[in-house]
Amino acid sequence: xxxxxxxxxxxxxxxxxxxxxxxxxxxxxxxxxxxxxxxxxxxxxxxxxxxxxxxxxxxxxxxxxxxxxxxxxxxxxxxxxxxxxxxxxxxxxxxxxxxxxxxxxxxxxxxxxxxxxxxxxxxxxxxxxxxxxxxxxxxxxxxxxxxxxxxxxxxxxxxxxxxxxxxxxxxxxxxxxxxxxxxxxxxxxxxxxxxxxxxxxxxxxxxxxxx
Amino acid sequence: xxxxxxxxxxxxxxxxxxxxxxxxxxxxxxxxxxxxxxxxxxxxxxxxxxxxxxxxxxxxxxxxxxxxxxxxxxxxxxxxxxxxxxxxxxxxxxxxxxxxxxxxxxxxxxxxxxxxxxxxxxxxxxxxxxxxxxxxxxxxxxxxxxxxxxxxxxxxxxxxxxxxxxxxxxxxxxxxxxxxxxxxxxxxxxxxxxxxxxxxxxxxxxxxxxxxxxxxxxxxxxxxxxxxxxxxxxxxxxxxxxxxxxxxxxxxxxxxxxxxxxxxx
Numbered sequence: 001x002x003x004x005x006x007x008x009x010x011x012x013x014x015x016x017x018x019x020x021x022x023x024x025x026x027x028x029x030x031x032x033x034x035x036x037x038x039x040x041x042x043x044x045x046x047x048x049x050x051x052x053x054x055x056x057x058x059x060x061x062x063x064x065x066x067x068x069x070x071x072x073x074x075x076x077x078x079x080x081x082x083x084x085x086x087x088x089x090x091x092x093x094x095x096x097x098x099x100x101x102x103x104x105x106x107x108x109x110x111x112x113x114x115x116x117x118x119x120x121x122x123x124x125x126x127x128x129x130x131x132x133x134x135x136x137x138x139x140x141x142x143x144x145x146x147x148x149x150x151x152x153x154x155x156x157x158x159x160x161x162x163x164x165x166x167x168x169x170x171x172x173x174x175x176x177x178x179x180x181x182x183x184x185x186x187x188x189x190x191x192x193x194x195x196x197x198x199x200x201x202x203x204x205x206x207x208x209x210x211x
Numbered sequence: 212x213x214x215x216x217x218x219x220x221x222x223x224x225x226x227x228x229x230x231x232x233x234x235x236x237x238x239x240x241x242x243x244x245x246x247x248x249x250x251x252x253x254x255x256x257x258x259x260x261x262x263x264x265x266x267x268x269x270x271x272x273x274x275x276x277x278x279x280x281x282x283x284x285x286x287x288x289x290x291x292x293x294x295x296x297x298x299x300x301x302x303x304x305x306x307x308x309x310x311x312x313x314x315x316x317x318x319x320x321x322x323x324x325x326x327x328x329x330x331x332x333x334x335x336x337x338x339x340x341x342x343x344x345x346x347x348x349x350x351x352x353x354x355x356x357x358x359x360x361x362x363x364x365x366x367x368x369x370x371x372x373x374x375x376x377x378x379x380x381x382x383x384x385x386x387x388x389x390x391x392x393x394x395x396x397x398x399x400x401x402x403x404x405x406x407x408x409x410x411x412x413x414x415x416x417x418x419x420x421x422x423x424x425x426x427x428x429x430x431x432x433x434x435x436x437x438x439x440x441x442x443x444x445x446x447x448x449x450x451x452x453x454x455x456x457x458x459x460x461x462x463x464x465x466x467x468x469x470x471x472x473x474x475x476x
Contacts, residue, residue, distance in 0.1 A: 041349075147337070148302055151320035154338040154356040158374045161395050165415045168470065172437065181436050185415065185469045192394060196355050196374060203319035203337050206299040210247035210281050 014043050122183055129190035136197035143204030155200065162193050232271070234261045240276040241295040244287055251300050252288040255309025255327070264288040296329075304339070322357075332363075340376070350386075358396070365389075377417075383424070385410060393417050395471075404429055404462040413467045420474040421466060428458020437470040444476075 010033060016022050017030040033040045116124070144152060169186045176182060236259045244251055256262075263271065263280060269287060272279040280287055286303070297315040298305050304321040307314055310328040317335045325332060326344040333351050334341050340357040343350065346364040351371075358376040363369070365386040371378050373393045380389065382402035391398050391412040398412050403425030410429075412419045423429070433440040434452035447453040466473045 148320050151302075151338040158356045158394075161375050165394055165469075168416075172469075179436070181434070181467075181469075185436075188392075188413075189394070189415065192374060195353070195372070199335065199337055199353065199355060202317070202335070203301070206245065206301045206317060206319060207247045209299060210245040210301065211283050 010040065011043065014040060018044060018048055122187075125187060126190065129187065129194065133190065133193050133197065136194060136201070140197045140200040143200045146204050146207055147200070155196070159193065159196060162189055162196070165189050166193075230264055232263045234263065234271070234273075234278065235259070236261045236292050236294065238276055239273075239278050239294055241278070241297060242289065242291055243277060243279045243297045244289070244299065245279070245281045246285075246287055246298075246300045246303055247283045248302050249282055249284060249286040249300070250303040250321070251286070251298050251305045253296055253298065253305075253307045253309070254288075254290045255293070255311070256290045257292065258290075259292055261292075261294075262290040391419075403427060404464070406461040408462045410462065410464045411466075414471045415468070416470045417468070418472045418474065419466045419468055420476070421464065422476040426458065427462055428456070428460050429462035429464045430460045431455050431457065431464045431466075431475060433466045433473045433475060435468040435471065435473050438468045438472045440473045440475075442475045 013022075013026065013030050013033065016026070017034075022030055034044060144155065147155065166186065166189045169182055169189060173179065173182045173186065239261065242253075242261065244253070261278060263269070264287075268283050268285050270281045272281070280289070293311060295313045295315075296307060296311050298307065298317070300316075300318045300321050302320045303318075305316045305318055305323045307316060307323075307325045308327055312329065313331045313333075314325060314327070314329040315333045316323045316325065318337070318339050320338045321336070322339040322341070323334050323336055324342045325334070328346045330347065331349045332343070332347050334343075335353045336355070336357045338356045341352055341354060341359045343352075343359075343361040343363045348366050349368045350361075350363060350365050351368075352359055352361075352373075354371075354373045354376050356375050357373070359371050359373055359378045361369070361371070361378075361380045362382070364382060364384070367386055368388050368390075369380070369386040370388075370390045371380075371392070373391075373396050375395050376393075377396045378391050378393060378398040380391070380398075380400045380402065384405055385400070385402040385408060387405055387407075388409045389400065389411070391400065393413070394415045395417045396414070397418045397420070398414060399420045399422075400410065400412060401422040401424060404410065404423060404427040406427055408427075410421065412421070431442070432452060432454050433442070433447070440447045440453045442453070442455070447455075464475075466475070
């Protein structure tokens with residue numbers, strides 16, 4: 001078993017742990033893993049946050065945002081046949097950088113229907129990210145307006161840098177469409193944009209909490 | 212001038228004592244600070260009390276084991292015993308000194324400076340720079356455009372994500388797992404590896420530079436898809452990956468760039 005397979009198995013185990021689905025040896029295994037592994041604890045924290053977000057369908061009080069995003073992010077999973085944790089399916093789309101390959105491996109159903117081609121999976125994942133970015137961009141408009149002019153300027157520059165990088169990678173993929181590292185980088189950049197937009201929304205909440 | 216006028220400056224110097232509010236720390240596990248506009252300073256002391264140097268617009272709430280300090284406009288300065296620190300500042304700078312079980316600092320545009328010890332540190336910043344000193348077991352930093360400068364001694368995990376700022380890590384001994392991700396900022400990691408330790412650094416178009424300062428062996432996998440890889444000043448790969456084993460190969464070092472460069476010394 002290679003390192004990535006092992007990481008995926010651990011992610012599944014932790015996802016089931018967060019869902020409260022573990023008993024006996026599996027529960028003991030998860031607890032032992034959490035005891036010895038900082039990254040496992042971090043993953044559980046992330047999973048719990050995502051579960052909370054999924055349960056509370058609003059990032060900002062006035063918007064019903066995350067269910068749509070979660071749905072978009074998990075479109076690559078065949079929902080009716082997927083026996084995996086709902087939390088895991090939400091997380092798969094959101095964990096951008098490490099997820100580029102994991103997205104496809106984790107969402108495989110136990111009794112898989114005909115497997116989509118890699119191109120189809122990539123297109124689906126990219127579509128999910130683009131849809132999520134569109135929604136987050138709308139949701140973060142108000143939050144962005146509350147930032148200082150200098151922060152807005154730096155934020156715009158960072159987003160432009162990510163967009164430029166996305167264009168660069170897309171151009172490179174036109175030259176080498178089979179390059180797995182290019183696809184992985186592209187998905188990581190989409191994930192980066194999601195991370196930035198979520199950070200903007202979170203920053204606006206600081207002001208709300210202070211008043 | 213009348214003699215009593217000389218006393219006025221002394222009275223003004225002494226007056227901040229009147230602005231301090233001293234609260235019992237008994238039962239308090241977490242101190243939360245929320246500031247919309249203003250700086251935050253947190254310092255440690257060994258008394259079982261929490262001293263808040265308060266301005267006019269500060270609210271203090273206490274519930275369960277949590278003390279919550281809110282300010283819409285104005286600086287907040289506190290001295291606390293060993294409690295969990297959770298600071299959220301919109302546009303001011305955050306300075307935290309001392310030893311705590313956990314430190315959380317979130318800012319939109321302020322700078323974050325931590326000099327202390329905590330089992331866990333978590334920092335998020337949109338545009339402010341982050342400076343870290345001291346010691347910790349697990350550290351996570353999420354930045355967009357600020358630079359991150361770490362002289363921390365971290366045992367377990369150091370995870371830094373930055374979009375366009377630069378990252379500089381210096382440590383006598385790196386954490387068991389060190390992870391850095393950036394889009395176009397430069398990353399410099401200088402420190403000693405630990406046996407079986409892991410170092411991952413990835414950039415889109417920036418430079419990743421790793422300078423090992425001890426003799427622990429490592430397996431290197433460096434990949435620069437449209438950039439270049441240099442090891443000890445010699446170009447080893449361009450448009451491809453480069454692998455080599457140094458010493459006993461016990462640590463695992465993977466450095467990746469899409470169009471940036473990788474430099475291993």
